[in-house]
Amino acid sequence: MHESPRPAGSTSALTRSQRLDRLPYTTEHRKLLVGSGVGWALDAMDVGLVSFVMAALAQQWALSSGELSLLASIGFVGMAVGAGLGGLLADRIGRRQVFALTLLVYGLATGASALAGSLAALVVLRFVVGLGLGAELPVASTLVSEYSPRRIRGRLVVVLESFWAVGWIMAALIGYFVVPTSPDGWRWALVVGLVPAAYAVVVRRALPESVRFLESRGRADEAEAAVRAFERAPALGRSRPESEEQARAAEPAAAPASGTGGLWSAGLRRRTGALWTVWFCVNFAYYGAFTWLPTLLLQQGFTLTTSFGYVLVITLAQLPGYAAAAWLIEVWGRRITLAVFLGGSAVSAVLFGIVSVGTVVLPWQVIGSGMALSFFNLGAWGALYAIGPELYPTALRGTGTGAAAAFGRIASILAPLSVPVLLGLGGERYDLVVVFAVFGAAFLVAAAATFALPEQRGRTLA
Template identity: 45%
Template sequence: MLLQRLEALPVGSFHYKLLVITGLGWLFDAMDTGLIAFVLPVLGKEWGLSAGQMGAIGSIGLVGMAIGAVIAGSIADKFGRKAVFSATVILYSIATGLCAVSWSYESLLIFRFFVGFGLGGELPVAATLMSEYAPTNLRGRFIVLLESFWGVGWIAAACIAYLFIPVYGWHYAFIIGALPAIYVFFIRLHMPESVRYLLSKGKVEEAQKIVDDLEMRLGVKYTGDLKATADDVPTEKPKLKDLWSGKYLARTIMLWIVWFGIVYSYYGIFTWLPAIVYQQGFAFVKTFEYVLLITFAQLPGYFCAAWLVDKLGRKYTLSLFLCMSGVASYFFGQAQSAE
């Protein structure tokens, strides 16, 4: 069967190339999300924004991400992962560029919403595409490595803030954030469409060609049935309500709770950390230095998790890092100085 051949492919240059292509999307997403965290202290002072207004600017993008994630998933099932991935990258790039020319608090809110909408739409599509091509025995590792690009993106945002905002102002940070639109050309050239998506749309020959090409590039000679069979083509379309059926109910609830806690604490800390440190009396440049150091600490965690996830399993690796994060967060809250 076609899907069995896809699952049986050995890890090769194709998988790492796809990891880089989708990972760059995550990197640009994180860079864009991180930019607003570093811009807020400067923007708040320049525009004389209240705490409530700064909170709205920092949060409106997350609202857009929530809506974009829900809508983009359905659209990707209809038009394909590749097309939606490209469209969302263009959307948040253009919206970020428009943030640079914002003329008022209200206009910035609108542009940040569309930035979030594009970001939220791109993230799950990239992760889905990577998981569909990653070998079963190493799927966890590839997904964690994909998410490690998020940490690199925050580092990029911190570097942009450190090097450009003090010298050129916050406008240039957003202009740089618009550059990922150019990346779409590489997506169109080097990213394959999802085989499962093609099969679901009855495009069997196109799916067959992708698998044939991959086997040839990876030096695989499949000895079984080379043709797609009826088992490859899904007969029943999954529905959102299936997540709340008896089979998935417990894991859905637990994953929603865990993911809510992770996102709540992560964005709560990283979005507001530059502003909090600045409010403690540190200069802009010093603030960026501290946050950049903390951001770098994410990378060892990602790489360690990528190694452990296929050794200990998803559940135990997640539990271990959640416990470590809880302990570290407690002591972070008790800190009396930036040092």
């Protein structure tokens, strides 16, 4: 990296990274957080809409479970490819550039999906949508992480992730109020997906490029201008800057890569293996459960409108889950917070399966256990996105977070395909018990793998 101290005349000899780390929370941080968060919410809205489109097309096009699984999984195939490519591109052409490009790709493809006249056309377009969606998430979290003061870095990334709940709630509202209204309701829902394409212009013009990336490319003047913009910005609330001594004393968060192995070098292989395991298990359980949730409720005898209404209420519990994780991640630390929320997810998943047994399914039990699953699962997602960028040095940060996300997307491909198989194993009476017990086991494996990750709270990014 080519960091340099502040210009002549300054009393500080801090590097630009240290200057960013010691800042209070400012209006520029809020602008970056909200600007990135809107893109994140639009991503979640697009992913969430698929579950409602699936439920509608299951009736309108008489799709089989296998065809529905294909429709759900193909988007995750695209996300797996996109996550890997997005991370690599972010380390080569910049975080902001890739962020804007991904919004444009999946926004246009989603709008085009509204015109699909066959399952084959919809499947192709959902793959393209997935390319953009998969690339965006690790890039956005990396950009926010690299600008966040180290004392609140984890909290700000969790807040960024909480925009996912906003997007999913938007999808649930569209699913509830738009999809059931007419045979073309699902098409109008997908038309809304054009919004990210327009928002790409905002991202390209309004958000800053990563200072650490600019320095790694020798663009020192641009990096200095970006840091000064944050230093001049007014502080918000009671936030205060650190002293220069505190900034200098901060321990680096990421061990440098050694040898030629990159992510799998001696200094990084343990954390890479653990991170990939967590990503895989969380993706499998989350997307297996929530992609199929409206359809599974329909199979339990609820109407389309009632099922969508229950999913909307269940989704609302994501917001307090994120809020709790955002607070605890700077109090308990990254590992304990992630492990606790994954453990809570496992218990909630098993409970959801159990309350679905019997000839009479009580709505309050379905909603209660579903809300608990939303609360713990999305809190865990927030902690996971906060951890990833802290594990790698600047030259590998986008690649590392993108590679973990890409590996996790393999599980998100398998999860929707596995649900029909698991339903068959449980028989007519215990079908959902088996499905959600498997998801609960995946959460427990992820919780165990969390303890192989280094604790990075309060450390500065390398």
